[in-house]
Amino acid sequence: MSQTTSTPPLPQRRAPQGAHTLREVRKHRRFASLRAIGALVLREMQTSHGRAAGGYFWAIAEPAGGVILLTLIFSVAFSSPPIGSSFAMFYATGMVPFLGYMDIANKTANSVRYSAALLTYPAVTFMDALLARIAYNSVTQIMVFTVIFTAISLFEETRTDPQLDQIALAIAMMIMIGVAVGVMNCFLFEAISWWGPLWGILMKPFFILSCILFIFDDVPQPYQDWLWWNPLIHIIGQMRSAFYPGYPGSYVSYTYVFGLGLGLFALGLMLLSRYHRDLQNS
Template sequence: MTDPPQSLKPTRGPAGNAQAPSNGLFRMVRTVVALILREIATTYGRSPGGYIWALADPILGVALLTLVFQYALGNTSPPIGSSFPLFYASGYIPFVMYNDINNKMAQSLRYSRPLLAYPAVTFIDALIARLILNSMLHVVVFIVIVSGIAIIQGIPMVLDVSVVLHALALTALLGAGIGTLNCFLVMRFPVWERAWSILNRPLFLMSGIFFTYELMPKIVKDVLWWNPILHLVGLMRHGIYGVYRADYVSEGYILTVSLITILSGLLLLWRRYRALLELH
């Protein structure tokens, strides 16, 4: 087992006795920062262009959707605005952000398992570190891609920054909720990881990435409304396109799903995570 980062080791006084941190919050912050730095070094620092690939995925996804729907299918204009790349980016980026945070947090115990043997590190530290790092990464991705589209296509952008930030925050919260619950489920039931991957695939088609909710028939809308990612996409487009009202969006519903899943996941992990680590 490799030695833990220096900031995770207990401090010692002149007599050589371990001294507990005087402030529990300071200890948690120091531990979370150390875990973030560790993940930056191991996930993005060991492969050439590690950070570039974090941008390449959504850029290629938006480019592919643009090629398919604008050129291959011959669509003359997107459902909102005049820019196909901006329309697809406004839906694709929230979906990718939710999906990535969910997947990364679901693997938190496995990823930080060696460090969780130390009393200074808890499963909550591991979850918070992954949430902060991946949320920051996707905020940067959003800024780079949307700004790049606006500059390249000469689009006058008038974003409602507060709504856009609100949409990004709710996306991170939903990803954290589903990811925390899945963190327990994939450790307790190994088959759940593959089952969730299969169940999660239709969401790409059901989240409003290449259509708007208002264009769907009523019977379809009654089903799609229960997909919280659809609400996130609508809220994001409301912030990017001032003329798009997105009246169907319910922030209360997003918060309810997020809080129920995150509290359920935390309770299950708090009761069982030591036993789960011993099983793997």
């Protein structure tokens, strides 16, 4: 009798383990990064105003109240604005973008230093710290902007015609420059010990040089050509043309603002990626 031999089953082909592992690792890293950013945002909210009664309310009310108070004071001294009929609105269209830029730039610049203790954990990266502060402070400044301009519109006859798309563009320009300068300074503050105090001194005259109390068109030559290189001139000009459709703001250059912002952001990010561990350990 012939004995039937059974053929051993062929081994099943398995998908390369590395492919699944790589996808899972990437997915896990994305979720871990989102969780870290969310935790850092909550920490920012708690440490900034968490102990005060009202909590996050004061993050909006404090700068909004300060700008409204300064607006009222300057309204008494300057009754006739260069454009429009309300000095409060004219002043706010310059002061709010200026303070928004300053806040975002300063908070972003201190992101790594602020979260230095948490960066020792492998789950938290310097990018998480940057993105958390950028997100938190950008949203806060948008809410401050909304509160201030709503309050002025309710209590004064401003005779303005706000264009929401143009206002959004001005806010985007403000955030872009604030983030770009902040990321660049985030590296420079850690790499050069004297840069922080020097930067503070350099920023003092920018209140005057950013055309908050006057308009760029009234600046005589050759100073007008020099001031044009200040990106805040373009941001404030865009904000004013968004509220005053009759104000052309022909000097505003989106290419310059976004080009400068993206260039500084890319350079700062490249330097931080290369040297942030060395700076942390120094």
